[in-house]
Amino acid sequence: MKGMWIKLKKRLKLERRFVLTGRDAVKISIFSIIATFVIFSILLILEGVNPLEAYKEIFSFAFDPKFGLGLTIRRGMLLLFATLAFILPLRAGIWNIGTEGQFYLGTVGAFGVAYALSGLPSGALIPLMLIASALCGAGFGAILGYLKGKLNVNEIVLAIMLNNIAYWLIHFLIVGGPWMGTAESVSKPLPVSARAPMIWEVPFTIFLVLAISVLLYFLLTKFKIGYQIRTLGRNPAAAKYAGMSPLKISLFVMTVGGAIAGLAAYHLWAGDPGFYMIPKPQSYQQQGQFMYYGVICGLICVLNPLAAIPTAIFISGMTVGSGTALISRLGLGFGIDFALLGILFLTFVAFQFFHQYRIVRAKKTRTG
Amino acid sequence: MSGPVQKIRDFVSRKHKGKRERARENLLARVKRGETVLEAKGITKRFPAVVANDHIDFNIKAGEIHAVLGENGAGKTTLMNIFYGLLKPDEGEIYVRGKRVDFKSPLDAIELGIGMVHQHRKLVPAHTVLENIILGHPETKRIIDVKKAEAEVKKLCEKYGFKLDLNARVWQLSAAEKQMVEIVKALYRGAKLLILDEPTSVLTPIETEKLMMSLKAMAKDELALIPFITHKLPIVLKVSDRVTVLRRGKVVARLRTKDATMRGLARSMVGRDVAFKVKKVKAKKGRQIIEVKDLSALSDKGVLALRGVSFSVCEGEIFGIAGIAGNGQHELAETLMGLRKAERGKVTFEGKDITNSSILERWKMGIAYIPPERIEVGTVGDFSLVDNVALNYYFEPEFSRRGILDYKKIRERAGKAISEFDVVCPNVDCEAKNLSGGNLQKLILARIIPRRPRLLIANLPTHGLDVGATEFVCDRLMELKKDMRGIVFISEDLDEIMAMSDRIAPIYEGKFVDIVPAEKAKKESIGAMMAGVHLKR
Numbered sequence: 001m002k003g004m005w006i007k008l009k010k011r012l013k014l015e016r017r018f019v020l021t022g023r024d025a026v027k028i029s030i031f032s033i034i035a036t037f038v039i040f041s042i043l044l045i046l047e048g049v050n051p052l053e054a055y056k057e058i059f060s061f062a063f064d065p066k067f068g069l070g071l072t073i074r075r076g077m078l079l080l081f082a083t084l085a086f087i088l089p090l091r092a093g094i095w096n097i098g099t100e101g102q103f104y105l106g107t108v109g110a111f112g113v114a115y116a117l118s119g120l121p122s123g124a125l126i127p128l129m130l131i132a133s134a135l136c137g138a139g140f141g142a143i144l145g146y147l148k149g150k151l152n153v154n155e156i157v158l159a160i161m162l163n164n165i166a167y168w169l170i171h172f173l174i175v176g177g178p179w180m181g182t183a184e185s186v187s188k189p190l191p192v193s194a195r196a197p198m199i200w201e202v203p204f205t206i207f208l209v210l211a212i213s214v215l216l217y218f219l220l221t222k223f224k225i226g227y228q229i230r231t232l233g234r235n236p237a238a239a240k241y242a243g244m245s246p247l248k249i250s251l252f253v254m255t256v257g258g259a260i261a262g263l264a265a266y267h268l269w270a271g272d273p274g275f276y277m278i279p280k281p282q283s284y285q286q287q288g289q290f291m292y293y294g295v296i297c298g299l300i301c302v303l304n305p306l307a308a309i310p311t312a313i314f315i316s317g318m319t320v321g322s323g324t325a326l327i328s329r330l331g332l333g334f335g336i337d338f339a340l341l342g343i344l345f346l347t348f349v350a351f352q353f354f355h356q357y358r359i360v361r362a363k364k365t366r367t368g
Numbered sequence: 369m370s371g372p373v374q375k376i377r378d379f380v381s382r383k384h385k386g387k388r389e390r391a392r393e394n395l396l397a398r399v400k401r402g403e404t405v406l407e408a409k410g411i412t413k414r415f416p417a418v419v420a421n422d423h424i425d426f427n428i429k430a431g432e433i434h435a436v437l438g439e440n441g442a443g444k445t446t447l448m449n450i451f452y453g454l455l456k457p458d459e460g461e462i463y464v465r466g467k468r469v470d471f472k473s474p475l476d477a478i479e480l481g482i483g484m485v486h487q488h489r490k491l492v493p494a495h496t497v498l499e500n501i502i503l504g505h506p507e508t509k510r511i512i513d514v515k516k517a518e519a520e521v522k523k524l525c526e527k528y529g530f531k532l533d534l535n536a537r538v539w540q541l542s543a544a545e546k547q548m549v550e551i552v553k554a555l556y557r558g559a560k561l562l563i564l565d566e567p568t569s570v571l572t573p574i575e576t577e578k579l580m581m582s583l584k585a586m587a588k589d590e591l592a593l594i595p596f597i598t599h600k601l602p603i604v605l606k607v608s609d610r611v612t613v614l615r616r617g618k619v620v621a622r623l624r625t626k627d628a629t630m631r632g633l634a635r636s637m638v639g640r641d642v643a644f645k646v647k648k649v650k651a652k653k654g655r656q657i658i659e660v661k662d663l664s665a666l667s668d669k670g671v672l673a674l675r676g677v678s679f680s681v682c683e684g685e686i687f688g689i690a691g692i693a694g695n696g697q698h699e700l701a702e703t704l705m706g707l708r709k710a711e712r713g714k715v716t717f718e719g720k721d722i723t724n725s726s727i728l729e730r731w732k733m734g735i736a737y738i739p740p741e742r743i744e745v746g747t748v749g750d751f752s753l754v755d756n757v758a759l760n761y762y763f764e765p766e767f768s769r770r771g772i773l774d775y776k777k778i779r780e781r782a783g784k785a786i787s788e789f790d791v792v793c794p795n796v797d798c799e800a801k802n803l804s805g806g807n808l809q810k811l812i813l814a815r816i817i818p819r820r821p822r823l824l825i826a827n828l829p830t831h832g833l834d835v836g837a838t839e840f841v842c843d844r845l846m847e848l849k850k851d852m853r854g855i856v857f858i859s860e861d862l863d864e865i866m867a868m869s870d871r872i873a874p875i876y877e878g879k880f881v882d883i884v885p886a887e888k889a890k891k892e893s894i895g896a897m898m899a900g901v902h903l904k905r
Contacts, residue, residue, distance in 0.1 A: 222775070224768050227758060235748040241707065241739060242759040243728030 015360045025302060025355065032351035033314075036344045043339060047332055057329055062321030070201025074271060075290075076316035077202070080209050081264030082294025083301070083308045084216055085137075088260070089145075089253040091220060091303055093233040096254065098144050098159030099261040099291040101166035102137040106262025107269060108169065109136030110194075111179060111187065114270075118191040125193050130208075130266055137262015138255045140166065145254025149247035167288065196270040203271030205263070212260060216305035229253060261291065293319075300348040302355070318344060399430040399465065405561050405592045406451065406482075411460035413446050420446040421457070422617040428561070433583060433593045435604045435625075437637055438614035439834035440806025441792055444596045447614070448563050451594075452484045453477040483559025485550040485567065493539035497532055501553045524555055527589075528582045542694065544575040551582075562586070564595040568603055569832045574692075574899075576600070580607045601630050601835065613637055638836035646842045646867045649850045653870075654683025657823050657854040658704075663713035664878075665703040667696075672711065674699040675878035681823065681854040686845065688869025688886075689858045690898055696878035697858050698740070701827040704856065705737040706730050717823070728763060734822035736760075738829050742808040749801030753793060756800050757782040757815045785814035790840075806833050809841070817844050823854045830864060842868060862895055876900040 017024075041051035062068045082099055089096040109132035117125060140162065148155045173179045174187045181188040196203035220226040232239040232249045239246065268287070297315055301307035322337035399405055406428050413421040420443040428434045438444045449455040451462065453471030462469050464480050471477050474484075491500050502517045518534060525532055530548045538546065547567065554562055568576045583593055584607060597604055604611060604625070611628055613621040613636040621636040634642040659680040667673035674696040681687045691697045702708040704715065706727040715723045717733060725733075739745040747756050758778045761767045767774050767781075782796045789810045793803060800808065809829070816824070826845065830838040845855060845868065859865045865872055872889050873880045874897035881897040 222772050224762055224771050224773050227755070227762050227773055230755075231748060231751075231759065234750045235744075237741075237745045238748050238759065240727065241705075241737070241745050243726065243731045243763060245726075245728075 011361060012359050014357045017356060017358050020355050024358075025304075025307070028351055028354045029300070029307075029311075029348070031354075032347045033344075035351070036340075036347045039347065040340055040343050043336070043343075047336070049330055049332065054326060054330060057325035058318070058321035061325045061329070062317035068317075068320045068324060072313065072317045072320045073202050073206070075320060076313035077206050077209050078264055078268050078290065079293055079297055079316050080213065080308060080312040081260055081267060082291040083297040083312055084209070084212055084294075084305055085141075085257045085261035085264070085291075086294040086298040087301075087303045087305055087308065088216060088220075088229070089250075089257045090298065091226075091233045092229040092249050092253045093236065094145070094148055094250055094253060095156050096141070096144070096159065096257050096261075097156050097292075097295070098141060098162055098258070099264075099294055100288040101159065101163035102140045102258040102261035103265050103288045103291050104163075104166035104170050105140040105258075106133035106137040106265030108166075108173065109133040109262060110266045110269065111173075111190070114190050114194040115179065115188065118193070120193065122193045122195075122197070125191075126196065126270075129194060129270065130263060133262040133266045134259040135262070137265070138259035141254040141256075141258020141261070142251060144258075145251040146247070148254070149245075149250030163288075190270060194270055196266070198271070203267055205267040205271065208263065209267070210309065213305045213309055220305070225249075225252065264291070296345050296348075300345070302352075315341075315344070399560060399590055399592075401429075401431040401590050403430050403465070404428070405430050405465060407463040407466075408447075408451070409461045409463075411447065411450060411457045411462070413443075413450060413455060413457050419617050421450070423460070424614070424617075424619055426612060426619075428592045428594060430560070430590045430592050431587050432610065433587050433595065433608045434610045434612065435608035436594060436596045436612050436614065437601075437604060437633060438596075439637055439836055440832075441804040442614040442637075442834075443617040444614055445565060446617075448484065448565060448594070448596060451477070451563060452482060478557060478559070481558055481560040482563070483554025483557060483561070484563040484565070485547065485554060486565055491538045491546060491549060494537065496535050496537055497541070497549050498534040500538055500549055501534075501556050503553075505557055521552060521556055524552055528555075528585045529578070530582060544571050544579070547571070547579075555586075560590070561592045562594070564593065566597065566832065567595050568597065568600050576603060583607055601633055604628075604633065605630060615639060634835050637834065640836075642835050642839055646839070646846065646864075648867065649846045651684030651849050651852065653685055654852050656680050656682050657718060659716040660704070661714045661716075663700070663703060663715065664711040665696075665699045665708050666711055667699055673878050674703065676713065677875075677878075677880055678713075679873060679880065679883060681856060683852040683854055684849055685870045686849055686855045686857050686868055688865040688872045689856065689875055690862060690865040690872055690894055691858075691860065691875035692898055693860060695875050695898075697875050698827065699878075700875070701737065701825050701856070701858055704825050705735065707737075731760070731763065734819075736816045736819060736821035736824050738812060738816060738824070738826045740828040740831055742805060742812060743801075746812045747800045747808055749799065751800055753786065753791070753796045753798060753800060753811065754779050754782045756811060757785055760815045760819060781815075781818070785818060786811070788818075789814035806837050809833060810837065813841060813844060817848065820848075820851065821853060823856070824848060825856045825858075827858045828860070829857075830859070830861070838864075862891060862898070866891060866894070874898045 037051075037055060044051040044054050060067075062072050082103075085099045085102065086096050110129045113129045113132040114125065117128065120128070143162065144155055144159055147153045147158060174181075175184055179187045196205060198204070199206070220230065228239065228244045228249050229252075231242065232244060232246060236246060239249075293315065297308065297311050301311040318341060319337070322340045326332045326336050326340070327334060404427050408424060408426040411421050411424040411426070412419070424447060426447070436444050436447070446455060450457050453474040453476050456471075462471070469476070469480065492503065495503070498514070498518055498521060501521050502512065521534060530552055532545060532548055532552065538549065541549070551562070551564075567579060571579060580603060583595070587593055595608070605628060608625045611621070611623055611625055611633065612619055613633060615637060621633070631641070661678050662676045663674060663678070664672060664676050665674040677696075677700060679687065689697050689700070699708060703710050706725060710723050713723070714721060717735065722730065722733070743749065748759070754775070758767070758773065761778060761781065762773060767777055779796065785791070786793065786796060791803070791807050791810045791814060793807065800811065803811065813829070824845075829845070830841050833841065842864070845857065849855060857865070857868055859868075866886070866889060869886055871883055871885050872894060873883045874894050875881070876898060877900065881900070884894065
């Protein structure tokens with residue numbers, strides 16, 4: 001065994017990558033998924049479950065149209081909103097941890113319009129709700145963008161505080177507030193005309209978010225503003241030297257990012273439950289916190305808006321499949337689904353190493 | 369008894385033994401003068417797309433200064449990193465005092481008595497000089513005997529003529545002092561073979577002189593020294609005992625300094641004859657382009673660094689600003705480009721007041737700036753060369769339509785720039801961080817000069833470049849002058865300033881001491897003015 005290792009070490013060596021092609025990046029991601037499953041198998045075996053069977057259960061639930069596929073895609077698209085809202089600012093070097101708050105503000109916008117104009121037909125109400133949620137999210141994001149660009153405040157600390165404000169704003173409106181529904185922690189239901197038209201089990205906003213993905217991709221690679229965003233993200237001093245305005249760029253990315261996060265609110269509430277549920281404040285599953293998955297998803301897809309689509313669907317499938325298949329069907333302990341996600345995220349991050357280096361076969365080189 | 373427990377015990381005891389043994393292993397502790405300290409045979413190191421070292425043989429004796437010369441990217445730094453254990457050679461052997469060694473990490477090299485002073489300093493800015501020097505020393509355990517260490521370090525400093533305030537914080541020091549700290553640190557760790565990467569590149573002429581005196585004193589003490597130098601050949605001729613010249617990874621010359629001439633060394637470095645004199649072209653003085661009145665600006669630390677400077681530059685003129693680093697010339701350049709706010713004063717460009725114009729507006733007007741910080745400001749390391757070239761073109765209407773960049777045109781421009789300015793790179797898609805410093809500078813020039821700026825502010829454009837590249841840069845600037853462009857040329861190199869400029873303004877503590885026409889300028893008087901002495905005739 002040891003001899004083999006030494007032999008292998010002699011044969012293979014690490015080499016710095018000079019260019020990372022798209023194909024390589026995809027390969028690395030696939031390898032990391034395989035590695036995740038291998039590592040998680042250990043846990044499953046310790047729990048006394050046949051890993052192959054467990055994986056079959058996860059996938060067959062999450063990607064079977066009869067069972068979880070609808071939820072997988074629906075949640076995947078929500079995740080995609082969250083991811084895109086995170087990716088764009090980070091390309092300019094700004095960590096948008098405020099997607100949660102922007103999502104809440106988007107909720108306020110969408111619900112506010114729906115309650116106020118409940119008499120309008122769908123054709124008018126839905127676009128108005130979309131615009132309202134995008135505007136509210138954008139405005140909330142713009143606060144961050146302005147303060148970051150003008151005063152260079154720490155956007156992460158500021159975002160966390162703003163998230164809190166946004167959460168308690170919702171709380172104020174619903175729990176005992178003007179929007180309270182039949183139960184204390186549930187909002188009034190949205191009018192029927194505000195409900196998102198569904199295509200099979202998926203709200204029509206899927207087209208919206210996919211279009212945003214493609215648009216962002218071209219914005220970043222082909223457009224002047226995209227070039228400015230990338231420059232600011234990679235080297236702020238060079239951006240300033242080349243005459244770019246950090247304030248304008250941060251304002252732009254945070255406004256657009258906030259708008260995307262705001263739109264996620266319409267996608268979730270008008271698509272699925274049709275009313276807002278406040279879970280207990282200390283509960284870990286505050287709806288908006290799902291937006292944080294966008295951070296991880298964005299990092300995994302290396303901030304590429306197109307790669308974000310399959311990544312989001314895959315991660316969503318894992319959350320849907322592992323919860324149901326492992327806990328309900330196989331009767332494993334609660335939390336095992338989060339263990340799978342945790343391992344998945346960590347492995348993805350660890351495999352980023354291969355974006356810098358690759359393993360090559362050592363060449364026997366002759367002298368001369 | 370076998371099994372895992374025993375194995376672990378074996379491993380632990382071996383490690384301990386190894387450590388104790390290694391501590392005594394400073395092979396170079398008692399070398400005699402003239403003894404061969406380090407010998408390398410057939411060192412070869414390959415990187416993707418380039419052979420950095422190609423069968424290099426090298427040796428150095430105790431008490432000798434053995435200069436290694438070469439252009440930017442000739443493979444000097446790679447070779448040194450191999451000697452210091454940072455890189456492993458693909459082929460070749462290294463002997464220390466005749467004993468074959470195989471460095472796994474710099475720690476092995478340090479323990480044998482090899483020290484290194486890096487081009488990019490690696491110190492803790494918030495710590496004092498003394499703390500930095502004793503950091504990582506094997507004798508500093510949990511309890512530090514500061515008094516003893518201080519006495520020892522002081523003795524070292526006195527012996528070799530380093531003037532250092534041991535209690536100053538490192539961030540307060542000048543570049544030269546930081547370098548001294550690095551040298552003393554290596555010596556204090558017991559280095560007997562000291563590798564210096566570009567020791568003179570950040571130093572002013574006076575500091576260079578002092579450093580050379582110290583190096584000579586060290587060589588007298590049986591220390592072996594390897595300075596790596598790309599430019600400033602006179603220094604090499606002055607202090608070194610032997611010279612090895614590298615070109616494209618190969619040794620092209622190996623000789624005693626006695627037998628070397630400046631012209632000969634330059635020829636072997638570059639591979640062709642180098643004219644040390646820039647041909648000053650004559651250009652008719654045209655209209656006045658820029659007028660600066662009583663300009664003042666703050667430094668990064670909030671001190672008034674530029675204190676009321678007035679001058680003007682005409683078409684077809686090179687206005688030279690000579691000064692030792694930190695006398696306000698950097699702030700002047702940045703204020704002219706809009707990177708820094710003017711505290712007071714007025715800048716007029718072609719009749720327009722631009723004192724408060726944005727950087728972008730200045731680029732568009734035809735003002736261009738070559739920053740001295742190539743990696744930090746001038747380029748984006750993670751970007752391809754194409755994207756780097758775009759830094760100076762993205763805002764031009766010619767290169768974008770309705771907000772979409774015309775990458776075909778930018779790519780063309782990048783390709784042209786790289787071939788015209790001879791930037792060494794695999795292709796235009798490689799990332800800028802893979803380029804050496806000299807190549808980066810060429811890249812910056814390659815994208816700025818084709819813009820044909822009305823006014824070029826060149827801040828240390830030849831800093832750290834080899835003789836060939838320096839000549840190239842100076843020729844390009846002369847071409848611009850001939851093309852009736854105005855140039856503000858900032859340099860610390862007196863000879864260069866004298867050779868290039870039409871008028872020379874020595875700057876001292878934020879003020880011009882005088883503005884002297886080149887015909888009337890004398891090297892001695894300009895040099896004295898740079899030091900703040902104004903000799904009125």
